[in-house]
Amino acid sequence: xxTILVTGGAGFIGSHVVRRLVNNxxxxxxxxxxxxxYAGNLENLKDIEGKGNYEFVKGDIVDTEFINNLFNEYKxxxxxxxxxxxxxxxxxxxxxxxxxxxxxxxxxLLNAAKTLWADDTEGKRFYHISTDExxxxxxxxxxxVETTSYDPQSPxxxxxxxxxxxxxxxxxxxxxxxxxxxCSNNYxxxxxxxxxxxxxxxxxxxxxxxxxxGKGENIRDWLFVNDHAAAIDVIYHEGRNGxxxxxxxxxxxxxxxxxxxxxxxxxxxxxxxxGTSEQLITFVKDRAGHDMRYAIDSSKLQNELxxxxxxxxxxxxxxxxxxxxENQEWLDHVTSGEYKNYYSxxxxxx
Ligand code: NAD
Ligand code: TYD
Numbered sequence: 001x002x003t004i005l006v007t008g009g010a011g012f013i014g015s016h017v018v019r020r021l022v023n024n025x026x027x028x029x030x031x032x033x034x035x036x037x038y039a040g041n042l043e044n045l046k047d048i049e050g051k052g053n054y055e056f057v058k059g060d061i062v063d064t065e066f067i068n069n070l071f072n073e074y075k076x077x078x079x080x081x082x083x084x085x086x087x088x089x090x091x092x093x094x095x096x097x098x099x100x101x102x103x104x105x106x107x108x109l110l111n112a113a114k115t116l117w118a119d120d121t122e123g124k125r126f127y128h129i130s131t132d133e134x135x136x137x138x139x140x141x142x143x144x145v146e147t148t149s150y151d152p153q154s155p156x157x158x159x160x161x162x163x164x165x166x167x168x169x170x171x172x173x174x175x176x177x178x179x180x181x182x183c184s185n186n187y188x189x190x191x192x193x194x195x196x197x198x199x200x201x202x203x204x205x206x207x208x209x210x211x212x213x214g215k216g217e218n219i220r221d222w223l224f225v226n227d228h229a230a231a232i233d234v235i236y237h238e239g240r241n242g243x244x245x246x247x248x249x250x251x252x253x254x255x256x257x258x259x260x261x262x263x264x265x266x267x268x269x270x271x272x273x274x275g276t277s278e279q280l281i282t283f284v285k286d287r288a289g290h291d292m293r294y295a296i297d298s299s300k301l302q303n304e305l306x307x308x309x310x311x312x313x314x315x316x317x318x319x320x321x322x323x324x325x326e327n328q329e330w331l332d333h334v335t336s337g338e339y340k341n342y343y344s345x346x347x348x349x350x
Contacts, residue, residue: 002123003029005076007061007109008083010034012191013129015044016229017080022054024233029053031074034083035060043330044190061105071112078125079113080236081106084163087194088133088156089346092288095155102159103166110170121177127236128167130182132221132248133157137291144182145297146244153289171242179239181231183247184296187316188225189323193335194346196220197317200259201324202331204266204277211347214286216256219293223249224316227309234305245305248296251313256281261314265321284347 009018009032022030034040036058048054059066061083085091085101110126117124135144136151152161164180171178187197200210231247239245253261263277270277301307311319324331 001027001029002077003031003074004078004080005031005033005070005074006080006082007033008040008081010036010040010042010044010056011082011086012039012044012188013186013225013228014082015041015190016188016225017082017232018045018054019048020229020233022048022051026053029055031055031057031076033057033059033061033070037085039086039192041190041192041334043333061108062100064108064111067108067112068115071116075116076113077123078127078236079109080127080129080232081109082129084160085156087192088154089194089287091154091156091159093345095159098155098159099162102156103162106163107166110166110176114170114174114176117176121175124177125236125241126167126170126176126178127232127239128164128178128180129232130164130180131157131160132182132184132246132294132296133291134161134164134182135294138293138295140293143295143297144246146182146246146300153291157291168242177241179235179241179243179245181235181239181245181247181301182296183228183231184221184223184249184294186225186228187222188320189327190330191225193331196255196258197262197320198324198331200262201266201321202335204263204280205270205325205328207280209282210259210263210277210280211282211284212256212259213284213290215283216254216259217292218255218290219252219295220255220258221248221250221252221295222258222313222316223247223251223309224311224320227311230310231301231307234307235301238305240304245301246296246298247301247307248298249309249313250296250298251309252293252295253313262317262321265318269321269325
């Protein structure tokens with residue numbers, strides 16, 4: 001029986017990773033460590049919370065003593081590290097919070113793993129989940145590859161870039177068995193509605209304005225979250241030590257085109273006349289330092305480990321809309337309280 005620590009497992013991507021590992025690997029014990037910030041929600045994991053090979057621990061990766069004690073107690077064989085502050089707009093408002101969670105938190109985990117595995121790294125693995133945003137912003141041409149120089153442009157991407165550097169440095173200096181992946185924008189069930197797609201679905205549903213930053217010309221490469229979880233599974237098990245793997249959907253969309261497509265899907269699902277939801281699109285003040293384009297070349301992962309995205313975007317988006325419409329209670333719960341205050345502060349002058 002192997003014991004694997006997943007950090008941030010109550011968040012969007014983490015919950016899909018935890019579910020996949022708990023269901024597919026009965027011989028693993030999956031320990032989900034999460035601070036339950038505004039983005040962490042145990043409702044995401046209701047279906048597996050009673051399983052014998054799953055345990056939830058509430059705690060903060062920034063708390064060094066707590067992390068050291070946890071590693072001492074559970075003697076983890078592996079770490080899959082997803083816990084982070086993850087929203088660019090929040091990082092612009094409060095960058096320091098991102099340094100604590102994303103940089104200090106990661107270094108605390110690295111130190112604890114280094115100590116625990118000091119005598120024997122056989123079969124051990126520290127897997128750090130990162131983002132394509134560390135590579136900066138692309139012009140009209142080109143793709144991010146694993147060797148693209150880091151050029152982070154937002155406090156969020158700067159904090160993730162810093163954590164990636166620490167992970168590689170521990171691999172190089174202390175021979176910690178590390179692996180890193182950098183993924184493009186995810187979408188799917190359980191994403192907190194501060195991110196573009198769930199925010200737009202929620203607003204369209206309630207006939208509220210859909211805020212599009214600037215002219216809506218920025219481009220993102222969208223990947224269905226279950227496909228990211230599948231990539232994490234294969235990289236954790238078969239990725240080579242010390243390597244980086246880019247994960248992407250090969251699916252670039254200009255924000256405005258994506259929102260128009262989403263509006264048409266929502267019109268259909270809600271039985272609204274064609275063109276109704278598009279009237280909610282509202283162009284608002286642009287994000288400060290807004291990266292223009294992200295696009296991932298994931299051929300290394302596809303060629304080496306045989307992973308590829310399983311869904312076309314139109315299909316994934318339709319599934320995603322269905323999930324949010326069928327889980328209105330989930331949305332109501334997460335859009336109450338703290339999030340409401342954030343929303344009014346974020347959009348007050350937009
Ligand atoms: P999320 O914000 O939905 O979830 C983050 C989780 O981490 C939450 O459950 C939160 O409670 C937990 N957390 C935050 N600070 C913590 C702390 N100090 N201690 C313990 N737990 C803490 O984020 P997500 O979108 O699921 O992203 C997960 C990871 O994947 C992040 O590392 C992010 O950088 C990376 N990533 C995200 C995307 C994306 O499109 N969402 C793309 C590529 C990479
Ligand atoms: P987001 O989901 O925040 O992800 P990221 O900034 O990490 O790519 O935003 C995706 C794109 O959508 C990005 O170009 C910013 C834009 N955006 C809007 O136009 N309106 C919004 O209300 C939000 C949240 C994002």
